Structures are given as C-alpha cells and as structure tokens.
Amino acid sequence: MLVLLLAACGTGAATNTAAPVNTALPSAPTSAASATPAASSAAPTTVVPGTTVVPGVVATRPTGSPTRAATAGVSTPVAASRPQLPVTVKDKDGRAATITDIGRIIVITGDVAEVVWALGLGGNVIATDTSVTYPPEAQRAPKIGYMRTLAAEGLIAARPSVIIGGESAGPPETLEQLRGAGIPVVIVATPSTLAAPAQKIREIGAALGVPGPAETLATQTQSDIDAARALAARATSKPRVMFLNVRGNQVQQISGSGAPAQAIIEAADGIGGGAAAGISGYKSITPEALVAGQPDYYLVFQLGFSSVGGADGLLAIPGVSQTPAGQNRRILAYEDQLLLGLGPRTGAVLRELTLALHPELR
DSSP states (O other), X not given: OOBOOOOOSSSOSOOSSOOOOOOOOOSSOOOOSOOOOOOOOSSOSOOOTTOBOOOOOOOOOOTTXXXXXXXXXXXXXXXXXXXXXXXXXXXXXXXXXXXXOOSSEEEESHHXXXXXXXXXXXXXXXXXXXXXXXXXXXXXXXXXXOTTSOOHHHHHHTOOSEEEEOTTOOOHHHHHHHHHTTOOEEEOOOOSSTTHHHHHHHHHHHXXXXXXXXXXXXXXXXXXXXXXXXXXXXXXXXXXXXXEEEETTTEEEEEOBTSHHHHHHHHTTOEEXXXXXXXXXXXXXXXXXXXHHOOSEEEEEHHHHHXXXXXXXXXXSTTGGGSHHHHTTOEEEEOHHHHHSXXXXXXXXXXXXXXXXXXXXX
C-alpha cells in the first residue's frame, strides 16, 4: 500500500537548474497592497491507483489566539502596517545595511519570499529568483536568474530599493558588486532547525521595517509548531523515516543527520533512517545504505517523486524496494517548499506528517 500525502500549493522548491531568465522587470513600483495567496486545498492532486490517501487536517488554535489558515499548503498574510523606516540591520555575516525604502524589493530564495508575502508585502516585490515558487503570485513575478548564479548587471538595472535573501543567494562576488552599487543587501540566516521559521520571520520583518506584523506572524508560526510537536509527543509508534532527494537520474541522494529533513522527521516523532544508517548530510543512494537504515516510510519532494515516474520509478532505484518502506509502498510526498522551507507553514505540514506516520493519532 502506498501512502501518498500531497499538499499541493505551488509547484515546489528550488531545483538544481535555473529556469530561463525573464528580464522584463517593471519600470515603476507596484502597489504596496497585500497580496493574498489563492486558496488551496490540502487534498492531493495526484492519486496513484491503489493509493490510500490520508486527508489533510486543519490545525486548530486555542480560543482567543490570533487566527490564520493552518491547513498545510495555505498561508494567509498578516495585515501589513506602515513600515518603520529607515532601519539599519546586520545580516548573518554581521554586515550592516540601511534600508530607507521597501517599494521595490527583490527577493532571493523561496523561503524568504514566502515570508515576505506572508507579511503582506508581496505587492512591493518587483522580481524574484527562479527558486521562488510559493505563493502562486510569487511564481508570476519577473525572474532574475537562479539564486546561486546571480549576475549583478541585471539586478542593478532593475533599480531595487532592497535585495533580501537566504544563505543560498550568491555568488558572494555578485553580492559585493550590489553593495558597491549602493543597493542595500540583506542575507538572513537559514538554520536547519525548528527554531528557523520564527527566527527568519523576525529578521526579515526587522529588515523591511515591519517588526510588529513579523512578531505576530512569528508567534503564530511557533504556536503551530508547538501544537504539532505536542501532538507528536502523544504517539506510541516510532517509525523510521528516510528522506530521499531525487531529481530524475541526475540527483539520487539519502538525507542524514544535519540535513533539514532530519529536524522535521524528529519533530514528528520519527527516527531518521539516513542518520540511523550513519549518513551525515547527503550521500548517494546505495542499496547498502538503504538496507542499513531500514526505513518504514520514504519521504520525498513532490517534484522529485514525479521526476522519477512516481512510485514505480522510485521503487525501481536499486535497493529502494528492499526495505519495509519499499515492500509496503509507504511513500510520503509533499510540495517542496512546504516540506523543507522552514517557514510560516511548517507547523501545518509537521502536523500532517505526524498524523501520516502515527495511525494511532488519527
């Protein structure tokens, strides 16, 4: 039996190749109005014949607490307030940047973009890199290249008032050229822990002059994460879960300790199969490592799952079918940014993963 959990909102997180560059950047600032993501169902978009579908669950909040859509795959922006500018902040490397205007924002990396939209500032974004896929409005924004291979000339020509991104933005020499051209550049830390969502939200909010809305969103996000972890603490089962990072035949890796998936698996009260097999970071898939990890479930990106031809294609990779997860066809597939973006939707996806891994909690 294949257990397939798909929360489809957007097409996924960054791939390892850049999409064609769209240089048609707007010549004037867009409206600062809040861009509200289109509603998205947590129901799966793909059902493999014979699949048992675990329905999405809406996370509830205590009476009197701030409310927002908590279904996995849906993130409702908080109300944006008048930005408190100018503001001077230090980024992850201690570099100071003074931001005087957020009317023309360029966002690099999908996790940072999701927060910017969730803060109600999507209308100020004039361009993003090709890794940005959520919310749907962000997919439609003009593109300025891939996050790791940015070129300064096009970014400077767009006349941004601020460029903000995560640790994957680069290369470093391009960022230096941008700073040299007088453009404020803020690179926020992106740790691979459950502390990351609230931390990123607060840092991004501070840089864009909206600390109040950022604090509200960070508090809501942390509350969702805490509620999901409390649910996981009630579990009596302890399944092994192995995250497989696959992109067709080009990328086929097992994720282990220190990788972002490990934090999600442990928070859902699972045992990381990659870490149990002695893997740190990422390692190419081998039958020996798979058998050593003995996973009860495979966890994959939705795009990666599709890229290998679905369940049959995944199980055809040598060794994948020789584990309890493979023999029982237990595969959990989630939209890329939702699963490992470590952003405002982390609590919702953590709750869904917890319910998928622990039948006794359903």
